[in-house]
Every structure is written in C-alpha cells, then in structure tokens.
Amino acid sequence: MPAMTMIEAIRDAHAVAMERDERVVVFGQDVGYFGGVFRCTQGLQQRFGSHRCFDTPISEAGIVGVAVGMAAYGMRPCVEIQFADYMYPAYDQIVSEAARLRHRSAGDFTAPLTIRMPTGGGIWGGQTHSQSPEALFTHVAGLKTVVVSNPYDAKGLLLAAIEDPDPVIFLEPKRVYNGPFDGHHDRPLVPWSTHPLGEVPDGYYSIELGTARVHRPGSDLTVLAYGTLVHVAQTAADEVGVDADIIDLRTLVPLDVDTIVESVVKTGRCLIVHEATLTSGFGAELSATVQERAFHHLEAPITRVCGWDTPYPHALEWSYFPGPERVGAAMLQMMGADAPSVTGRGR
Amino acid sequence: METDSADAPPGLRLRIPEPICRPGSSEPAGRYLSPAGEARRPALDEKVERIALMRKQLVRVLDDDGNAVGPWAGTATNDQLRAGLRDMLVVRALDARMLRAHRQGKISFYMQCLGEEAIACAQQRALRPGDMHFPTYRQQGLLVASGYPLVTMMNQLLSNDHDPLRGRQLPVMYSSRAHRFFSISGNLGTQYVQAVGWAMASALSGATDIASAWIGEGASAESDFHAALVFASTYQAPVILNVVNNQWAISTPEDFARGAAATFADRGFGFGIPALRVDGNDYLAVHAVSTWAAERARSNLGPTMIEWITLRVGAHSTSDDPSGYRPDDAGARFPLGDPIERLRQHLVLIGEWDDDRHRVLIEQIAGEIEHAFTEADSYGEAKAGATSDPRTMFDDVYEMMPRHLLEQRRQVGG
Numbered sequence: 001m002p003a004m005t006m007i008e009a010i011r012d013a014h015a016v017a018m019e020r021d022e023r024v025v026v027f028g029q030d031v032g033y034f035g036g037v038f039r040c041t042q043g044l045q046q047r048f049g050s051h052r053c054f055d056t057p058i059s060e061a062g063i064v065g066v067a068v069g070m071a072a073y074g075m076r077p078c079v080e081i082q083f084a085d086y087m088y089p090a091y092d093q094i095v096s097e098a099a100r101l102r103h104r105s106a107g108d109f110t111a112p113l114t115i116r117m118p119t120g121g122g123i124w125g126g127q128t129h130s131q132s133p134e135a136l137f138t139h140v141a142g143l144k145t146v147v148v149s150n151p152y153d154a155k156g157l158l159l160a161a162i163e164d165p166d167p168v169i170f171l172e173p174k175r176v177y178n179g180p181f182d183g184h185h186d187r188p189l190v191p192w193s194t195h196p197l198g199e200v201p202d203g204y205y206s207i208e209l210g211t212a213r214v215h216r217p218g219s220d221l222t223v224l225a226y227g228t229l230v231h232v233a234q235t236a237a238d239e240v241g242v243d244a245d246i247i248d249l250r251t252l253v254p255l256d257v258d259t260i261v262e263s264v265v266k267t268g269r270c271l272i273v274h275e276a277t278l279t280s281g282f283g284a285e286l287s288a289t290v291q292e293r294a295f296h297h298l299e300a301p302i303t304r305v306c307g308w309d310t311p312y313p314h315a316l317e318w319s320y321f322p323g324p325e326r327v328g329a330a331m332l333q334m335m336g337a338d339a340p341s342v343t344g345r346g347r
Numbered sequence: 348m349e350t351d352s353a354d355a356p357p358g359l360r361l362r363i364p365e366p367i368c369r370p371g372s373s374e375p376a377g378r379y380l381s382p383a384g385e386a387r388r389p390a391l392d393e394k395v396e397r398i399a400l401m402r403k404q405l406v407r408v409l410d411d412d413g414n415a416v417g418p419w420a421g422t423a424t425n426d427q428l429r430a431g432l433r434d435m436l437v438v439r440a441l442d443a444r445m446l447r448a449h450r451q452g453k454i455s456f457y458m459q460c461l462g463e464e465a466i467a468c469a470q471q472r473a474l475r476p477g478d479m480h481f482p483t484y485r486q487q488g489l490l491v492a493s494g495y496p497l498v499t500m501m502n503q504l505l506s507n508d509h510d511p512l513r514g515r516q517l518p519v520m521y522s523s524r525a526h527r528f529f530s531i532s533g534n535l536g537t538q539y540v541q542a543v544g545w546a547m548a549s550a551l552s553g554a555t556d557i558a559s560a561w562i563g564e565g566a567s568a569e570s571d572f573h574a575a576l577v578f579a580s581t582y583q584a585p586v587i588l589n590v591v592n593n594q595w596a597i598s599t600p601e602d603f604a605r606g607a608a609a610t611f612a613d614r615g616f617g618f619g620i621p622a623l624r625v626d627g628n629d630y631l632a633v634h635a636v637s638t639w640a641a642e643r644a645r646s647n648l649g650p651t652m653i654e655w656i657t658l659r660v661g662a663h664s665t666s667d668d669p670s671g672y673r674p675d676d677a678g679a680r681f682p683l684g685d686p687i688e689r690l691r692q693h694l695v696l697i698g699e700w701d702d703d704r705h706r707v708l709i710e711q712i713a714g715e716i717e718h719a720f721t722e723a724d725s726y727g728e729a730k731a732g733a734t735s736d737p738r739t740m741f742d743d744v745y746e747m748m749p750r751h752l753l754e755q756r757r758q759v760g761g
Contacts, residue, residue, distance in 0.1 A: 061570055069546075070545065072544075108511070
C-alpha cells in the first residue's frame with residue numbers, strides 16, 4: 001500500500017472520482033494548469049483535459065454559483081476555494097442556494113457538489129489564511145460538513161463526498177497536509193510516510209459520511225476532536241499520561257452521535273477541542289449533545305479547549321492555537337489533578 | 348493658518364440619483380423613443396466592437412401605427428404571434444385574478460408582471476424545449492407560454508396539498524424542471540451565475556441546450572451579476588443574459604444600479620459580451636432578438652446580453668404601494684406603451700386579427716382562469732389550514748434523512 005501525504009491522497013481521490021464518473025468536473029482558482037496552490041489537483045488537467053479540470057476567475061461566488069448550476073444540470077462539480085477564509089463571498093450561494101435547492105424545489109432540482117477548502121491555522125497564515133469556519137456550515141440545514149485529519153480518511157471521505165447526492169463542505173486542515181502535526185511548532189514535522197494513516201490503498205474506496213473514528217482508544221476521558229487537533233490531543237494525552245479515548249469525528253453533520261455517547265458513557269469525562277473560536281463554535285453543539293444524552297454518566301463538567309474569541313493572530317499564533325499544553329492541562333484538571341485553569345472560560 | 352474662503356477648494360460632494368419622476372411630477376415625453384426598424388441586424392458572429400453602439404440604441408420592430416419594420420421583422424409567423432397574444436392575455440388575466448384572490452385573503456402574497464408580459468412570453472416561444480430558464484419572480488410568462496398548467500400555478504400560490512413544492516415557498520416562487528423553469532430563490536441575483544454554470548455544463552456535456560439567465564435592473568447591482576458576466580465571458584458560455592429594466596426596484600429608480608453608465612447593456616460591453624438594448628414592450632422585437640441570441644449561443648458564439656426596456660406598471664408586490672414614490676400615471680405615460688395592445692394593433696393592421704376575435708379570446712381565457720381557480724381552490728389553501736402533514740418539512744433537506752432529522756420529525760409527531 002503506497003504511503004501518501006494528505007495532498008497526494010486528495011489528488012488521488014480526485015483522479016479516481018474523475019475516472020469513475022465523467023460527470024465529475026474540478027475547478028477553482030489555480031487548480032487547472034498549476035494544480036492548486038497546495039497542489040491537491042496537480043496533474044488532473046494534464047490527465048483528464050481542460051474540460052474536466054480548469055482554472056477560474058478569482059470569484060468565490062462565481063465558482064460556487066456556477067457549480068450549483070452545473071450540479072442542477074446533472075454534473076458532479078468538485079470545486080476548491082483556495083482558503084476557507086475566502087469563502088465568504090460564496091456564502092450566499094452555499095447557504096441560500098446549494099443547501100436549500102432540494103428542499104425549496106421539493107426535489108425537482110438538487111445540488112450534488114463538493115466544496116473543498118483548506119482550513120485552520122498553524123502555518124503563520126495570519127487572519128486570512130488560518131480560519132476554521134466549520135460552524136458557519138454546520139448551522140445550515142441541507143449541508144454536510146466534513147473535516148479530515150489524515151490521508152487515508154481524506155481519500156475515502158472525498159470520494160464519498162463527491163458521490164453524495166447533497167452538497168458537502170470538505171475542510172482540509174492545511175497544517176496536516178504533510179504530516180500529523182503534534183502541536184509543537186518548534187519541532188520537526190513527522191511525515192505521513194511514517195504514520196499508519198499515511199498508508200493509502202490504490203483505487204477506489206469510500207468512507208461513509210456520518211461515521212466517526214476512534215483514533216486512540218482509552219478509558220480515562222473522551223476527547224472529541226477533528227482535523228489537526230486529533231493529533232494535538234494525542235500528543236497532549238501522551239505527554240500528561242492520560243489514557244484518552246480520542247474520537248476523530250470526521251463528519252460534523254451528520255454527526256456520529258452513537259460513537260460519541262458510547263465513549264462518554266465509558267469514560268465519564270468529555271473534553272472537546274477545536275481550533276475555531278470558542279463562542280458558538282461546534283464544541284457548543286457537541287457539549288449540548290453529550291449532556292442531553294450522557295448527563296448521568298458524567299463525572300466532571302464537559303470542558304472545551306478552543307481558539308480564543310479573537311481574530312486569528314499572526315505573531316501570536318502559538319498563543320492562540322490550542323496546543324498540547326492547554327489541552328494536556330485541561331485533561332489533568334478533568335482528572336482531578338492540580339492544574340491551573342486553562343480552558344476557554346475563566347472559572 | 349487661516350485660508351481665504353475664496354481660494355479654498357470646494358468641498359467634496361456625492362451625487363444621489365433622482366428618478367425621472369416622483370409623485371407630483373410626470374414622465375417627460377419622448378424618452379426611449381427612436382424610430383422602429385432603425386437598428387441593424389448584425390450577423391451572428393459579428394465582432395463585439397462592430398456592434399458596440401447597439402448597447403445604446405433601441406431595437407424596435409413595431410412602429411407607432413403597428414407596422415413591423417426593419418431588419419428584425421419577420422421572425423415569428425402569424426400563428427406564433429396569435430399564440431403570443433394569447434400567452435400575454437393569459438398572464439394578464441391570471442395576474443388580475445390572483446390579485447383578487449389575495450384581496451379575498453386566499454393567498455398570502457402575489458407578484459404581477461403587468462406591462463412586462465411580452466418579454467418572458469416571447470422569449471419562451473423563441474427558445475427550444477430543452478433550454479433552461481433561470482428566472483426571477485416576474486417571469487410567470489415563461490411558464491404560461493410553455494403550457495404549464497394554470498391550476499398547478501394556483502396550487503403553488505395557495506400552498507395547498509397539490510402544490511408541487513409542498514408549501515415550502517412563498518407564492519410565485521415556482522419551480523419546474525419539466526417546463527425548464529429553474530427554482531426561484533427569492534434571494535436576488537443568485538440564479539444569474541447559476542444559469543451560466545448550467546450553460547457551461549451543457550457545453551461540457553456536448554449537448555445543444557442553452558440557458559437563459561434573468562435578472563431585474565435593480566438586482567444587477569448584486570455581485571452575482573458581475574460574477575456571471577465574468578464567467579460567461581471567460582468561458583464563452585451558451586447563455587442569454589437578460590436584464591429586465593422595468594425602471595423600479597420597489598421604490599428605488601434604475602439609476603441606483605446603473606450608476607453613471609448610460610445603459611445596463613453597457614455592462615455587457617465591458618465584459619466583451621455583445622449587448623443589445625431592446626424595446627421590451629414590442630413582442631416582435633423580443634422574439635427576434637431572443638432568437639438571434641439563442642442562435643448565437645447554439646452556434647458556440649457565446650453569451651449575449653439583452654437589456655429589455657419596459658415598465659413595472661403595477662406595484663412591486665401585494666406588499667407594496669407605489670403611490671408613495673412615483674406618479675400614478677407612470678404606466679399611462681410610459682412611452683413604449685402596452686405590449687398587448689401593440690401586438691393586437693399589429694395583428695389587426697395586417698388583417699390577422701379583429702375586435703370580435705379579441706373579445707371572444709378574452710372571454711375564453713377568463714373562463715379558463717376561473718375554471719382553474721375553482722379547481723385549485725377546491726384543494727384548499729394554506730391560510731385556511733389546508734397544509735401538508737407537518738412531518739413533510741423534514742423531507743428533501745437531504746436525499747436520505749439523517750438521524751438528527753429523524754429524531755426531530757418524531758418530536759413533531761409520527
């Protein structure tokens with residue numbers, strides 16, 4: 001089984017999808033000839049031709065609006081927004097159009113499209129190349145929202161997203177494109193080639209949307225995570241010696257509630273981590289879900305460690321980023337150890 | 348330092364546009380009037396630079412006496428023109444009856460297209476059955492001219508149990524893939540760029556169907572309009588880009604979207620898209636220019652922008668009262684007249700129509716409308732509680748209902 005980076009796995013998923021289904025077309029800024037600024041579509045135009053993979057004007061509203069029209073026609077567009085931070089001009093087309101077309105037309109028209117976006121921080125990208133806007137999508141009825149954390153999942157989930165009959169937001173944390181970032185920015189990145197999740201099968205396979213993955217089984221506490229923070233949580237658990245049951249949610253909507261509840265019932269503790277700002281973040285939804293369904297099993301308050309409620313900083317990136325120190329301290333605190341308060345809300 | 352006021356530069360000022368008339372004043376005579384038959388009919392592949400002036404002129408076929416003149420005349424047969432007259436009369440009668448239904452409290456909302464009937468009706472007849480329209484809420488003429496059942500339109504308006512959209516949309520936000528009428532959003536302008544995408548998909552698929560995008564002059568200020576133009580221009584998509592300039596965006600005059608440009612068709616020219624300005628109250632001109640634009644698109648010659656000059660004679664919607672912002676005689680004084688009357692005059696002039704036939708047709712249509720409404724009304728109305736099962740609101744959010752919606756539906760009952 002070949003070892004791939006997440007970039008290579010995403011590229012491979014595109015190629016497999018385009019090979020299997022001629023309705024699949026791929027476009028976005030710089031995705032054609034050049035193959036994307038992160039190279040996720042490299043080689044597709046050469047292999048499939050410029051009618052299957054092409055560049056677009058710098059117009060997110062245009063990219064998504066055109067994709068909605070193509071999907072309504074019967075194609076399967078898979079488009080790239082160069083950075084999730086740039087998607088706001090397309091938000092009306094995503095929220096008012098793609099998400100609601102099936103419902104408002106009672107199934108007469110549908111919008112089976114995939115919108116890929118590099119997301120998250122950790123790359124010194126400042127406020128316009130680091131945001132994690134997943135909650136802006138999970139709040140919208142009619143969208144499915146995926147956040148990937150590794151090459152194996154990225155390929156299987158992207159193939160599932162492209163095949164899905166409904167619009168899928170596909171978020172790719174760019175900090176883990178080349179390796180499972182452990183949260184320590186001052187240490188060398190471990191490449192995917194040395195990680196089991198960097199093993200990516202050839203050819204077609206898909207991972208059902210709405211299924212979480214137990215990233216690391218444990219018994220002390222549950223960590224609900226997705227994207228980069230799956231790996232950060234594992235680092236934190238290892239460093240503070242907590243036997244964490246780390247759940248990689250993979251799909252936020254639809255959410256794999258059973259896997260979450262099963263874990264919390266087992267451990268009695270639930271830590272929620274995400275890079276996105278705390279207030280009204282997806283962690284709030286997870287927290288509500290856990291207390292609604294596992295309240296009597298909880299032995300400690302549900303705790304969130306998230307990005308601060310500030311714009312994403314440049315120079316102070318590593319003070320903002322919920323790294324292993326903050327996550328590990330929260331774990332210790334939840335286990336009853338004597339640790340300073342480090343969670344999002346002061347106590 | 349003290350500055351002598353005589354030497355001080357004047358302070359900066361903005362221009363806040365004022366409409367051509369407001370309550371208490373009147374439309375000045377002669378606006379838009381140019382001789383019928385004057386505009387030339389370019390070859391389909393004429394370079395955009397060579398027809399640049401057509402974005403400033405006005406293509407007109409019918410003259411003041413009802414003669415069809417000039418190079419754009421003759422694209423429709425007399426049978427087609429009679430069908431067009433009927434389409435427009437049906438739309439007008441439907442609008443009138445539905446406004447009455449609104450006053451009767453039967454429907455919650457309505458939008459008429461009084462005075463603009465020719466544009467949608469004629470373009471529908473100029474296109475082919477496989478072509479797809481991406482309309483606004485004032486193109487009911489597309490549905491009528493495509494033979495969409497009146498009773499189905501009324502079911503949608505009543506949001507009753509026979510509404511194909513299951514009561515999910517405001518009245519007039521129709522959708523019919525079978526009749527090539529894209530689901531109306533209600534958010535303005537979004538459909539314009541989607542039409543370009545649909546046209547691109549048709550071309551990528553090697554099909555021969557084209558798309559027709561519709562927008563009002565006011566909504567052309569939205570960014571989706573500009574995104575549509577740049578994509579249509581870049582990929583030379585097979586799409587007709589219609590801008591219906593009916594002068595008013597609720598109370599806001601067209602000047603606010605047009606800015607300092609002379610015409611809306613100027614927008615197309617800036618993108619290298621052939622752009623024409625057409626008398627939208629002239630059924631023959633609408634049919635001719637739509638046919639030309641469709642042929643261009645189908646011949647891989649790319650998009651065409653058409654600014655249709657017309658007037659929204661009625662209120663914006665049943666929630667609007669235009670007497671507060673424009674003169675009551677705006678319709679009567681509009682220089683391009685009434686599209687139905689102008690086509691009727693033409694058909695009579697050439698001996699293809701007469702007053703008796705006109706009167707009989709109007710009576711016949713009134714009967715059809717009444718018959719359809721009696722049937723639709725018998726299915727009930729949402730306002731009187733005749734709605735679908737509440738559980739149906741969870742249908743079609745996704746193709747397969749995910750767990751959280753199944754759970755919520757259970758809370759609604761069932």
